[in-house]
Amino acid sequence: MIVAVFALGNSSDAFLILRAGQLGVLAAMIPAVYLLFNLVYSITAIPAGIAADRYGRKRLMLVGFVLFAVLYSGFAVAGSPLAVWVLFALYGVFMGLTEGIQKAFLATLIPEGLKGTAFGLYAGAVGFAALPSSLIAGVLWDKVSPAAAFWFGAATALLAAVLFAVFIAGMKLKPFFGE
Secondary structure, eight states, X not given: OHHHHHHHHOOOTHXXXXXXXXXXXXXXXXXXXXXXXXHHHHHHHHHHHHHHHHHOHHHHHHHHHHHHHHHHHHHHHOOSHHHHHHHHHHHHHHHHHHHHHHHXXXXXXXXXXXXXXXXXXXXXHHHHHHHHHHHHHHHHHHHTOHHHHHHHHHHHHHHHHHHHXXXXXXXXXXXXXXX
16 A cells, blocks of 8 residues: 555656656657666666665665655756756666565565465556556646646655555564564
8 A cells, every 4th residue: 555655646757758858858868868767777676686685675665765755856846957867867776776676575575375466456556546646747737837746746755655664663563562
């Protein structure tokens, strides 16, 4: 459910591309900006997985939620093409930190006989949140401002971070209160 809250503010990457164009990135350079995102994502995924194994998946997931909030805040206030390049690169770091680690963490929580069901529910929750996420972002973009769409995403990411921190704290208390 926490990932669904996060996903509600994680609108389509098309909004990032629109914002890049709005901030002065030439249309011919948009593929290069997106290539940078994918390159950084690819480069950071393996080291992030190693770090998650060493320092804990929960920590990296929490860092990921907060990083996303910072990134979307950055897209809300950005004022130059250079800012777009930096934000897209950092967005690649976010994806490298979180994409596989969320699923790996989920696998540690679920009993063996329910893993398929749990991953189906996870994918369903994220997918179910995808449509309203982009609809909300589109309405905010059109009726309020482009920045409002990104502020909404940042707010849901911060809410997910707080909920996840509470969840982690509850996991630590569990041994004191039994199963």
